[in-house]
Amino acid sequence: MSHLVTPTELRVLDATKTCCERWGIAKVTIDDIAAEAGVSRATLYRMFPGGKDVLFDALRVHELEDFFTRLSAHIHDTTDLEELLVRTVVYATVELRSDDHLALMLASEPGDTLGNLTVQGLPRIIRMASLFIAGKVEPYLDRANAQRLVDLLARLVISYFLAPSDHVDLGDERSARTFITTHILPTFVPPAVQPASTH
Amino acid sequence: MSHLVTPTELRVLDATKTCCERWGIAKVTIDDIAAEAGVSRATLYRMFPGGKDVLFDALRVHELEDFFTRLSAHIHDTTDLEELLVRTVVYATVELRSDDHLALMLASEPGDTLGNLTVQGLPRIIRMASLFIAGKVEPYLDRANAQRLVDLLARLVISYFLAPSDHVDLGDERSARTFITTHILPTFVPPAVQPASTH
DNA sequence: GACACTAAGACGATTTCCGTCTCACCGTCA
DNA sequence: TGACGGTGAGACGGAAATCGTCTTAGTGTC
Known part of the structure; x- marks a missing residue:
């Protein structure tokens, strides 16, 4: 990766x-x-x-890649789409919140936390999260649907840090699963049942 | 104070x-x-x-005064010379080591600890410690002896942080007491038994 | 010896920081 | 009301840092 x-x-x-x-x-x-x-x-x-600027950008990318590598290892044994999404969201939520250095790198001041990120850092992490999740969910959905899902989930995870009280507790696996299965998955139509490609 | x-x-x-x-x-x-x-x-x-410079000096003095105020409260009920010295040394050792901010103020870099203090900070804390301890032990000893004792004890406490392995564990009350009663107190002669002055 | 890569540091331009200053503002008190 | 002490905001010139580029010399490899 x-x-x-x-x-x-x-x-x-x-x-x-x-x-x-x-x-x-x-x-x-x-x-x-x-x-x-x-x-x-x-x-x-x-x-x-x-x-x-370039150096800090490189460090941010490097840190995020590290994070997504860990996330990838955490869900490598998952084949079910729902399970994949739930574990991704829960892991991302908990890990992102506990990763002090990631917060530091995304913030502009040492006192900043993920809770009061500057607007510059947010699109970056959303984009990175999208790229990562896209690679994981694409086999289950057509490209357009996958992109919609990815954006939705990434923003869901990130917005969790911005206004936790407005959202379901994504760090709790049960509530995250309920939220995903009732609000997100039903709006998407998988194009094919089997994720394994033929070639 | x-x-x-x-x-x-x-x-x-x-x-x-x-x-x-x-x-x-x-x-x-x-x-x-x-x-x-x-x-x-x-x-x-x-x-x-x-x-x-003046501002930082003021802050250092303020922090040290805070520390000595706490130390003073900690030993206010002590009347015995040996007890006074033991509790002072133990408290100073433990508190100084756990007081991160004091270390910060005495150091020149945020990464510095009391273990690798710069040479500028050391004389200051020794002088302040001397002034404080002098006021406490003077009633028990004549002035010259008190000054010797003060210097010795202050340097003892501070040097503890510089090369811990070379010294007795001053944070442990028993070993501090042993060290003080066997190595320090015998070299001093109290001029009068009763600490209370007449006037 | 040619080559790639590096550390050290000089350089000018730019920015930041320092310490002092002025000025307007705001309470207090006579 | 008007003098007065204390304050915030910010301009100012000089000093110091930081930046980005550049040269030079050293080192290891082929």
């Missing part, structure tokens, strides 16, 4: 992570990261042309 | 503390603190002429 990342790039990303935890994203400088990674500033700019 | 601090000054000190915890002392700016305290920069400079 994860695209190619060289060891040095990984070291830089780890250093960025460390520096963010120490000083907050607003106070980190390129030199801090380079020093922490034991890398010269020139090397850092060679790896991430565009400077801080 | 604590000298006069106006409510606004206290608010500024609290804001400084908050900002330090958020960004680390190396990254905090005057404007950050002023904004956090809801105070203009002009007001801040009027209260603490000299800028950041």
